[in-house]
Amino acid sequence: MLSVRHLESSYGPAQVLFDISFDVGEGEVVTLLGRNGMGKTTTVNSILGLVRPKAGEIAFEGRPIRGLASYKVAQCGIGLVPEGRQIFPTLTVEENLIATAATRFGTPRWTLQRVWALFPRLRERRRNLGSQLSGGEQQMLAIGRALMTNPKLVVLDEATEGLAPLIRAEIWSCLASLKAEGQAILVIDKNVDALIPLADRHVVVEKGRVAWVGTSGELKADASVKDRFLHV
Ligand SMILES: Nc1ncnc2c1ncn2[C@@H]1O[C@H](COP(=O)(O)OP(=O)(O)OP(=O)(O)O)[C@@H](O)[C@H]1O
Numbered sequence: 216m217l218s219v220r221h222l223e224s225s226y227g228p229a230q231v232l233f234d235i236s237f238d239v240g241e242g243e244v245v246t247l248l249g250r251n252g253m254g255k256t257t258t259v260n261s262i263l264g265l266v267r268p269k270a271g272e273i274a275f276e277g278r279p280i281r282g283l284a285s286y287k288v289a290q291c292g293i294g295l296v297p298e299g300r301q302i303f304p305t306l307t308v309e310e311n312l313i314a315t316a317a318t319r320f321g322t323p324r325w326t327l328q329r330v331w332a333l334f335p336r337l338r339e340r341r342r343n344l345g346s347q348l349s350g351g352e353q354q355m356l357a358i359g360r361a362l363m364t365n366p367k368l369v370v371l372d373e374a375t376e377g378l379a380p381l382i383r384a385e386i387w388s389c390l391a392s393l394k395a396e397g398q399a400i401l402v403i404d405k406n407v408d409a410l411i412p413l414a415d416r417h418v419v420v421e422k423g424r425v426a427w428v429g430t431s432g433e434l435k436a437d438a439s440v441k442d443r444f445l446h447v
């Protein structure tokens with residue numbers, strides 16, 4: 216579904232990504248792991264057209280998407296839940312969801328009703344402004360907004376950062392139910408242990424290069440991966 220090959224990206228003169236290659240298949244959950252500042256956000260922003268890569272190939276469903284404007288990448292079917300949530304603070308929950316709804320292409324898979332079913336708490340707060348939500352509710356709204364674009368692939372960048380353990384668990388269980396429906400997901404998160412049961416494969420990024428790739432079973436079996444690359 217998504218194929219990234221030898222991706223390189225820079226901020227001005229500072230090169231940050233040197234060689235990133237990985238795949239996400241249909242219905243797969245893949246993680247990007249790595250310590251702070253290793254290039255995970257830059258990788259997803261390069262895929263989403265928010266950072267302009269300087270070299271490498273990015274293909275989605277066989278179509279080259281490297282260098283496309285971010286709205287065009289979204290139209291191809293990739294939905295981002297960005298680092299820091301970035302919901303609209305002055306719109307209500309319902310307005311936030313409607314703002315990203317993609318209704319142009321036939322019957323949408325995702326509707327308000329379906330988002331309410333996934334996050335009943337958002338339905339209760341549908342008339343509240345984005346700025347009036349708790350951190351966990353904002354995160355649920357950010358996920359709901361990405362789903363309203365009917366993405367074939369959802370990308371979550373640190374969706375549980377700064378949240379209480381119970382809320383984190385709620386978000387992971389939401390990802391598990393999305394996976395059970397066949398939704399492909401690329402997830403960045405520091406809580407590796409929570410991702411092991413959820414994910415099919417893991418991609419470890421170290422200083423802008425892919426340093427290790429393996430299945431959840433392989434990651435569990437090789438404690439040195441965590442010691443070397445994840446510092447836990
Ligand atoms: N807008 C920017 N301008 C210049 N340098 C940047 C910018 N964004 C990130 N960087 C640098 O690029 C490198 C990779 O950052 P990136 O945000 O991709 O890391 P990350 O793996 O997502 O880290 P974290 O886990 O802390 O979110 C870091 O050295 C960072 O300081």
Ligand SMILES: [Mg+2]
Nearest residue numbers: 255256257298
């Ligand atoms: Mg990041």
